[in-house]
Amino acid sequence: MTTVHGTGGSHPTIRFEQRAPVEGRLHDFERVRLRVLADVVARTQERFARAPLDMLLGEALYLENVRLKREEANLFTRRRLKGDRELWGAVRAGLLQSPVTADRKALLRSVVKHYAEEIGGHFNPKLYRFATGAVPWGFSWLLNAASVRRFLPWGMTQSLESRLRIVGEVPALQRLAQQGTILLVPTHQSNIDSMLIGYVIYLMSLPPFSYGAGLNLFSNPALSFFMNGLGAYTVDRKKSNVIYKETLKNYSTRLLREGVHSIFFPGGGRSRSGAIESRLKLGLLGTALEAQIQNLQQRSEKPNIYVVPMVMSYHFVLEAASLIEDYLAEAGKHRFIITDDESWQPTKILSFFWKLFSSQSGITVRIGKPLDVFGNYVDEEGRSLGPNGTYLDARRLLTTEGELKAVPQRDQEYTRELGARLTERFHRENTALTSHVVAFAFFETLRRKYPELDLFRFLRLSVAQRSLPMEEFLAQAERYRQKLLEAADRGELFLSDELRTQELRAWVEDGVRQLGLLHDAGVVRIQGGAIWSEDMTLLYYYRNRLAGYGLSLLAEGGEMTGKPGQNDSKGFLA
Amino acid sequence: MTQKDFWLNSKVAVIGGGSFGTVLADLVARNCREVRLYVRSEEQARQINATRSNADYLPMLELKPNIAAMSDLERVFDGGVSAVIWALPSSVCRAQARRMAPLFKGDEVLLHATKGIEQGTLKRISEILREELPCPRIGVISGPNLAEEIARGDPAATVVASVFDEVVGAGEALLANDRFRIYRVNDVIGVEWAGTLKNILAIASGALDALQYGWNARAMLITRGLAEIVRFGAAMGAEKETFLSLAGVGDLLATCSSPLSRNYRVGFRLAKGETLEKVLADLGTTAEGVGTVKSVWDFASRRGIAMPITEAVDLLIENKATMAEIVQRLMSRPGQS
Numbered sequence: 001m002t003t004v005h006g007t008g009g010s011h012p013t014i015r016f017e018q019r020a021p022v023e024g025r026l027h028d029f030e031r032v033r034l035r036v037l038a039d040v041v042a043r044t045q046e047r048f049a050r051a052p053l054d055m056l057l058g059e060a061l062y063l064e065n066v067r068l069k070r071e072e073a074n075l076f077t078r079r080r081l082k083g084d085r086e087l088w089g090a091v092r093a094g095l096l097q098s099p100v101t102a103d104r105k106a107l108l109r110s111v112v113k114h115y116a117e118e119i120g121g122h123f124n125p126k127l128y129r130f131a132t133g134a135v136p137w138g139f140s141w142l143l144n145a146a147s148v149r150r151f152l153p154w155g156m157t158q159s160l161e162s163r164l165r166i167v168g169e170v171p172a173l174q175r176l177a178q179q180g181t182i183l184l185v186p187t188h189q190s191n192i193d194s195m196l197i198g199y200v201i202y203l204m205s206l207p208p209f210s211y212g213a214g215l216n217l218f219s220n221p222a223l224s225f226f227m228n229g230l231g232a233y234t235v236d237r238k239k240s241n242v243i244y245k246e247t248l249k250n251y252s253t254r255l256l257r258e259g260v261h262s263i264f265f266p267g268g269g270r271s272r273s274g275a276i277e278s279r280l281k282l283g284l285l286g287t288a289l290e291a292q293i294q295n296l297q298q299r300s301e302k303p304n305i306y307v308v309p310m311v312m313s314y315h316f317v318l319e320a321a322s323l324i325e326d327y328l329a330e331a332g333k334h335r336f337i338i339t340d341d342e343s344w345q346p347t348k349i350l351s352f353f354w355k356l357f358s359s360q361s362g363i364t365v366r367i368g369k370p371l372d373v374f375g376n377y378v379d380e381e382g383r384s385l386g387p388n389g390t391y392l393d394a395r396r397l398l399t400t401e402g403e404l405k406a407v408p409q410r411d412q413e414y415t416r417e418l419g420a421r422l423t424e425r426f427h428r429e430n431t432a433l434t435s436h437v438v439a440f441a442f443f444e445t446l447r448r449k450y451p452e453l454d455l456f457r458f459l460r461l462s463v464a465q466r467s468l469p470m471e472e473f474l475a476q477a478e479r480y481r482q483k484l485l486e487a488a489d490r491g492e493l494f495l496s497d498e499l500r501t502q503e504l505r506a507w508v509e510d511g512v513r514q515l516g517l518l519h520d521a522g523v524v525r526i527q528g529g530a531i532w533s534e535d536m537t538l539l540y541y542y543r544n545r546l547a548g549y550g551l552s553l554l555a556e557g558g559e560m561t562g563k564p565g566q567n568d569s570k571g572f573l574a
Numbered sequence: 575m576t577q578k579d580f581w582l583n584s585k586v587a588v589i590g591g592g593s594f595g596t597v598l599a600d601l602v603a604r605n606c607r608e609v610r611l612y613v614r615s616e617e618q619a620r621q622i623n624a625t626r627s628n629a630d631y632l633p634m635l636e637l638k639p640n641i642a643a644m645s646d647l648e649r650v651f652d653g654g655v656s657a658v659i660w661a662l663p664s665s666v667c668r669a670q671a672r673r674m675a676p677l678f679k680g681d682e683v684l685l686h687a688t689k690g691i692e693q694g695t696l697k698r699i700s701e702i703l704r705e706e707l708p709c710p711r712i713g714v715i716s717g718p719n720l721a722e723e724i725a726r727g728d729p730a731a732t733v734v735a736s737v738f739d740e741v742v743g744a745g746e747a748l749l750a751n752d753r754f755r756i757y758r759v760n761d762v763i764g765v766e767w768a769g770t771l772k773n774i775l776a777i778a779s780g781a782l783d784a785l786q787y788g789w790n791a792r793a794m795l796i797t798r799g800l801a802e803i804v805r806f807g808a809a810m811g812a813e814k815e816t817f818l819s820l821a822g823v824g825d826l827l828a829t830c831s832s833p834l835s836r837n838y839r840v841g842f843r844l845a846k847g848e849t850l851e852k853v854l855a856d857l858g859t860t861a862e863g864v865g866t867v868k869s870v871w872d873f874a875s876r877r878g879i880a881m882p883i884t885e886a887v888d889l890l891i892e893n894k895a896t897m898a899e900i901v902q903r904l905m906s907r908p909g910q911s
Contacts, residue, residue: 386675387675387706388675389675390678391708393679400681401581402580407740410739413737414710416737417710
């Protein structure tokens with residue numbers, strides 16, 4: 001029996017025991033898989049029952065043709081793309097015939113079925129069972145092998161404890177997983193996240209969770225192993241037509257209704273800027289409410305869906321350089337998927353983990369306060385808490401003109417509120433690490449020297465301009481730490497133990513060392529009484545982790561720039 | 575059951591037995607089964623139920639038979655109500671909401687008709703209600719709605735705004751009749767701020783009339799006043815177009831021109847040299863503008879939002895300058911393009 005314990009900030013230490021893994025719903029999945037797919041197809045068709053099908057199909061055909069023209073087949077995607085082309089070829093041929101000879105409903109069914117298969121048909125229960133056993137084992141091996149060489153030839157389990165700090169509402173999550181269905185919504189920084197989350201879930205003795213992962217990830221053998229293994233279904237963000245989106249939503253809703261705990265990355269993709277998500281994708285998030293409504297209508301035994309935020313704090317992010325470049329190029333708006341970055345190369349992934357586990361580094365994972373599908377807190381028994389000591393009854397909130405039913409506009413609004421609440425919770429459940437504060441303090445102190453520069457000119461400062469006397473930097477770093485302590489006291493975020501307890505020089509050096517683990521001396525370097533940066537864009541990336549708290553230079557000047565996700569007048573994330 | 579049928583069979587609570595609350599109860603009574611009008615005292619409730627009119631606030635209106643006044647909140651909410659119409663002054667909003675929180679069930683549609691904000695925090699009424707009540711579906715009623723005129727049956731219209739379409743729909747189903755039109759809006763922030771800010775201009779308008787200035791001066795006040803409240807509203811997240819609606823210009827024109835408006839009366843008498851205490855004491859009801867001015871001006875001056883008329887009204891209310899000085903000051907501002 002392993003005992004993992006986490007400590008973090010002012011939060012009481014949480015100890016949780018490794019219990020025998022709960023038999024998860026995913027294990028029964030093979031039996032229900034076909035039924036689920038059939039249901040998804042039926043429901044999606046029903047949704048379009050009154051839609052003008054010619055227009056709907058025509059639009060989808062056009063968008064899919066554009067996509068297929070752009071897609072380049074490789075060894076892994078060739079078969080899938082061939083299937084796509086055949087389908088849309090048939091749809092085109094059908095649309096050219098009269099509705100009498102080519103039934104539009106049948107055409108739609110073939111499209112929806114194709115999509116449903118792609119989204120959920122992937123799942124291989126055999127592989128799944130194998131992987132749920134193998135993944136934790138792989139992790140332990142990596143953890144222990146790395147540690148064994150460097151530090152702890154004997155204390156293997158101890159090393160695990162010091163690497164991964166799981167803090168926050170773990171007991172609440174464990175309890176709610178028995179009382180309803182969990183929708184875990186993590187912040188998303190790296191493709192490593194998925195693997196890490198799988199492991200964290202295992203450590204918390206929860207049954208495996210299902211989640212939507214980019215279709216492209218399934219094409220990569222190194223990652224698809226983990227993806228399939230962790231119960232993933234596919235999400236292809238390149239498919240922008242409404243039929244696909246509706247099928248995807250219905251699949252997600254159906255899984256939640258089946259009682260399968262799920263994971264969404266509500267930010268859509270990885271954070272490009274390095275900042276915590278402030279604009280969420282509400283479409284998929286809304287399936288939580290949808291599932292709850294259907295559960296209540298069907299009088300399910302455990303109708304409640306609980307939305308649990310989760311914030312992971314890394315000292316360094318494998319794909320940092322590609323992400324921030326993408327952000328700065330503002331290509332992120334059009335190009336959601338970076339097909340070639342560091343996280344794609346198995347050797348890089350391995351070396352990342354090696355660096356992570358062979359050093360005194362760590363990842364903090366905070367389980368946030370559980371919410372209901374409307375964004376209200378829930379108590380120990382899973383009841384929704386309203387203001388002034390009241391309880392909220394989901395049935396009542398979902399009753400319109402005397403009838404419990406889905407009302408699209410109302411539900412969209414409820415989901416928007418949930419999204420707003422989640423953004424707030426993400427910021428508040430964030431744990432600031434030494435590396436973040438070093439990057440933030442250095443960046444902002446340097447900015448004081450060039451207050452008139454906008455973001456892009458600032459990032460192109462010459463090497464000579466990018467350094468600060470150590471004394472000056474230290475004074476500012478301490479000032480920012482103080483501000484963060486105050487913010488933490490107000491409950492706006494958490495601070496790591498190092499930041500809370502260590503001497504100024506000690507935590508600064510820790511931060512510099514942590515950033516250096518992956519980026520060598522790229523982000524910040526201390527040299528001859530000065531601190532300087534070689535790579536300003538990377539520095540900006542790590543600095544952004546503390547954006548949105550009203551700590552930046554211009555926020556001090558009284559400009560109202562403290563809102564997450566906003567840029568100040570010079571283009572910097574506020 | 576159609577939407578219309580649902581509301582025709584519904585029970586509705588109207589919270590607040592002032593003149594506007596009474597008029598709203600009368601409007602709603604035509605479109606639902608039962609209206610429960612919550613008033614402050616047992617005595618007032620008895621008087622209303624006995625005489626079928628609200629003698630203190632709106633004696634001219636004969637109340638419909640399906641309106642029952644009551645001062646016991648438990649009774650108001652007994653068995654559940656489908657909609658709650660909130661017509662209390664902003665100063666008591668939070669405290670009353672806290673009191674009523676346990677009585678709400680969560681499926682009510684809540685419409686408020688308060689044209690004010692929480693002093694100091696600058697929170698809008700819908701924000702306060704959302705914070706204090708377990709009832710997310712909230713909307714606002716706002717427009718050129720002088721209670722006496724509606725009570726007379728003069729043609730009038732109002733805006734109902736909510737982020738929830740069904741709340742707006744409920745407002746329309748409950749309030750509309752052939753003498754009263756409803757316009758639908760989704761910009762709640764804009765509607766609430768427009769209703770709040772025009773009270774400041776109403777005070778200014780009363781003051782101008784006290785000095786017996788003519789139409790030119792009033793047109794200047796309304797036009798320039800509109801410009802500054804739009805500026806402020808936009809800074810608070812409102813859509814500028816909302817200020818062109820009945821809840822914006824419409825309400826502004828009515829309150830700035832009518833001696834019926836309470837805020838107008840306050841401005842008029844202050845400009846005549848009476849003290850604020852006396853004016854408010856004589857008024858007997860709330861003049862929302864008085865509380866609003868200080869909070870808004872504090873915020874605007876900190877944020878650098880130009881609001882010369884609001885500043886002038888603040889000077890008048892705080893008795894920091896005479897009317898002559900204030901007018902002098904406004905007119906000698908540096909030239910504008």
